[in-house]
Amino acid sequence: MxxxxxxxxxxxxxxxxxxxxxxxxxxxxxxxxxxxxxxxxxxxxxxxxxxxxxxxxxxxxxxxxxGKPGLLEAVAELVELDVRSARGLPRGDIETTVANLCTDYESTGDMLVRLLAQEARHPALQPLLALGRAHHRQWVAEVTEPWIEGLDAPAREAALDAIVASLDVYVWNLLRRDMGRSADQTRATILGMAQAILRDLKTSGR
Structure with missing residues (x-):
């Protein structure tokens, strides 16, 4: 040997x-x-x-x-891993979904809003932020699948639009930073918005 x-x-x-x-x-x-x-x-x-x-x-x-474009790509990969870890995949559990999301935004929300504010003047940011939007929408679709799985394609997209909007970082920023609400108050308001949308889906039979 x-x-x-x-x-x-x-x-x-x-x-x-x-x-x-x-x-x-x-x-x-x-x-x-x-x-x-x-x-x-x-x-x-x-x-x-x-x-x-x-x-x-x-x-x-x-x-x-x-240079900066390469650094942005590396940061995007790192943040994506952290986001996936922080949010998990609490399918069918809207309370845990919102709690995990708000915990993530407490860590990354300010930076994300800052990056979004620079998107128009820095083309290098555009593909990275577009990918982040796509990943966010896919995550929302996965965790809310029990509520939207029976909808036809147009209704599903409309419902997903509403839920994604309620869980967007701009909503968190409006409540947390512009209005000065506490983390608990912000989480409760976002949860109430998401729950209202889901109740509407259930009662309307869509």
Missing amino acids: NSASPSSIRREYRQGARAEAAEITGQRIVGAFLTALRQQWLEDITLEQVARDAGVSVQTVIRRFG
């Missing part, structure tokens, strides 16, 4: 260590950019700032991500 030579073992170890270090470096860079996005407008964030906050050189940032 052949066994690996000591030199090949050392080489594999070094390669593994380098790959792990590169992964950690990438995570630091993405984390620094995400922190900046939570606090600043996109045009005010520089690669020099991201590099400094991540403890790397600008060349490293460019080599790993190319």
Whole structure:
């Protein structure tokens, strides 16, 4: 039976260590950019700032991500994973659905609203935000399937439009930030809106 030579073992170890270090470096860079996005407008964030906050050189940032578009894609992937984890998939349970959604918005809502406000002037944001909208709609469709599964296609789309609108981040922002409502008050209001839509679906037989 052949066994690996000591030199090949050392080489594999070094390669593994380098790959792990590169992964950690990438995570630091993405984390620094995400922190900046939570606090600043996109045009005010520089690669020099991201590099400094991540403890790397600008060349490293460019080599790993190319620039802001690449960083935005990496952040979108990270946020999508966090959103899926925070929201879960409480199919048929509107109370848990709204509770999980509002918990997610408490973490990501301000940044999302900030990004949406910049969409028109930063084309790099448009495909990422469009994907986020599509994922949100799909999630709403999945958790509310017990209420809409028997509807024909036009009625289903109309019902889904109403539910998605009630669970949109702009509604959370209006209540939580513009009106200054507490997290509990915001959750209760959003829940009431969603429940009213679902009751209407049930009573109208649509």
